Amino acid sequence: MVACPAPPPKALVARGLGRQPFPRGHLPARILSNRPLLMTAATRQEVLSLYRRIFRLARRWHAASGQMEDTIREKQYIINEARMLFQKNKNLTDLELIKQCIDECTARIEIGLHYQIPYPRPIHLPPMALTALQSRGLQTQEKLRKLSKPLYLKSHNEVS
Numbered sequence: 021m022v023a024c025p026a027p028p029p030k031a032l033v034a035r036g037l038g039r040q041p042f043p044r045g046h047l048p049a050r051i052l053s054n055r056p057l058l059m060t061a062a063t064r065q066e067v068l069s070l071y072r073r074i075f076r077l078a079r080r081w082h083a084a085s086g087q088m089e090d091t092i093r094e095k096q097y098i099i100n101e102a103r104m105l106f107q108k109n110k111n112l113t114d115l116e117l118i119k120q121c122i123d124e125c126t127a128r129i130e131i132g133l134h135y136q137i138p139y140p141r142p143i144h145l146p147p148m149a150l151t152a153l154q155s156r157g158l159q160t161q162e163k164l165r166k167l168s169k170p171l172y173l174k175s176h177n178e179v180s
Contacts (some may be wrong), residue, residue: 070125074102084136098138
């Protein structure tokens with residue numbers, strides 16, 4: 021005959037130190053805030069619909085120059101860029117990072133459609149343009165350049 025362990029004293033259960041300190045499915049906010057947010061089914065559907073939207077866009081893409089060689093090159097760029105970025109980010113589980121990638125993807129699609137170019141729109145910041153006169157250090161400049169990078173260019177330099 022196997023003896024069952026005695027239940028923990030009521031004082032331990034009340035302080036959350038017993039076997040089941042919280043009712044099933046109910047965790048206090050301090051524990052929930054430490055858990056990373058994971059991808060939900062709705063987020064997964066949003067990512068997959070963006071992926072399909074990009075490939076539909078590539079199928080219907082026509083270069084602004086009207087030349088067939090440019091159209092083929094730009095279509096191939098769209099497909100390769102999408103595959104590379106989605107492949108690179110496929111293991112992301114943090115909901116905030118996933119939302120940032122979704123926002124970047126949406127911005128790049130809208131900018132590409134508006135300007136009729138599939139490539140990220142470059143920005144130009146003259147050297148030492150962002151720092152104050154008294155702090156013209158290179159590290160400060162690099163930090164400010166990184167912070168001032170537009171949303172649609174966040175992953176461009178990481179991959180290219």
